[in-house]
Amino acid sequence: MEVRAFYWKGDHLLLLDQRKLPEEEIWIELRNHIQVAEAIKSMAVRGAPAIGCVAAYGYLLGIRSGGDPEEVRRTLEKTRPTAYNLFYALSRMERALKEGRDLEEEARSIEEEDYRANLRIGDFGNTLVPEEANVLTHCNTGALATAGWGTALGVIRSAHRSGKRVHVWVDETRPYLQGARLTSWELLKEGIPHTLITDSTAGFLMREGKVDLIVVGADRITARGDVANKIGTYTLSVLAKVHGVPFYVAAPSSTFDLSIRSGDEIPIEERDPEELKLCSGIPIAPRKTPAYHLAFDVTPAENVTAIITERGIIKPVTEENVRRCLS
Numbered sequence: 001m002e003v004r005a006f007y008w009k010g011d012h013l014l015l016l017d018q019r020k021l022p023e024e025e026i027w028i029e030l031r032n033h034i035q036v037a038e039a040i041k042s043m044a045v046r047g048a049p050a051i052g053c054v055a056a057y058g059y060l061l062g063i064r065s066g067g068d069p070e071e072v073r074r075t076l077e078k079t080r081p082t083a084y085n086l087f088y089a090l091s092r093m094e095r096a097l098k099e100g101r102d103l104e105e106e107a108r109s110i111e112e113e114d115y116r117a118n119l120r121i122g123d124f125g126n127t128l129v130p131e132e133a134n135v136l137t138h139c140n141t142g143a144l145a146t147a148g149w150g151t152a153l154g155v156i157r158s159a160h161r162s163g164k165r166v167h168v169w170v171d172e173t174r175p176y177l178q179g180a181r182l183t184s185w186e187l188l189k190e191g192i193p194h195t196l197i198t199d200s201t202a203g204f205l206m207r208e209g210k211v212d213l214i215v216v217g218a219d220r221i222t223a224r225g226d227v228a229n230k231i232g233t234y235t236l237s238v239l240a241k242v243h244g245v246p247f248y249v250a251a252p253s254s255t256f257d258l259s260i261r262s263g264d265e266i267p268i269e270e271r272d273p274e275e276l277k278l279c280s281g282i283p284i285a286p287r288k289t290p291a292y293h294l295a296f297d298v299t300p301a302e303n304v305t306a307i308i309t310e311r312g313i314i315k316p317v318t319e320e321n322v323r324r325c326l327s
């Protein structure tokens, strides 16, 4: 069975609670936009494209139950400020409402387009993967983070399915452990060879020549190609540069925010510091120790070898090439 993060059921959304994986596969029913917003904020669903799709259905539920469009949009928008797909999806839903189009159809299109984009990203990305490769990835960018297949993990999936011998180094991804809990789970299901590492192991593996390429996803990409992604991505990009390892970003066009040029303009989500002081619910720091919990960082375009989109590969990553690819 294909991994899915959510299903639209005509009058409600069925969501796989990702906070419980891999131990339990629990599906929750969401029947209004407040529940959808809460599920996004609390990480029951996460990954920018999946957040966008789910928010579109949340908007549909809110409008259907007679909610004020402004309030519905704001409630959903407030959840994860960095994930551009959220704003992309809500803008499309708002436009559909204003133009009197069928909102359910629009939400379905957003979902289907994301799935198709991922398959294309997989095909384009596969051309960059050697016949035999050790690939390092960060966070979870698979079927769980999208409408299906995945972006960076989709590239790995496509390479594996095409018969290439890929082995994946999986960064555990502190503090939510999306790598350890979710990426490993997806790779196991797909039968793709992989090994879990702590985030801080990546640099030394590169030094030892054990990483052939890195592929990660994105939460928001600016016009000049600066990339916001899970905290730790910037560190990986610097290490990749030092060690001459290709550093690829895989993302659909719906992740690009062409209204801003520089990564400095991207709003970076700061989460509850208390989340850093727990590991699977167990305290790992003194209660009184202050903590700083940034959910994302920004990798400058200069550190990115290429961006893989459903419209083609952007290389080198320059504003001119970004705009040309997306126009």
Ligand code: MRU
Pocket: 046, 047, 048, 049, 138, 139, 140, 141, 142, 145, 146, 150, 151, 152, 178, 216, 217, 218, 219, 229, 230, 231, 295
């Ligand atoms: O905090 P998360 O789990 O939502 O962060 C997810 C990521 O950083 C992903 O790399 C990104 O959203 C792309 S998912 C295809």
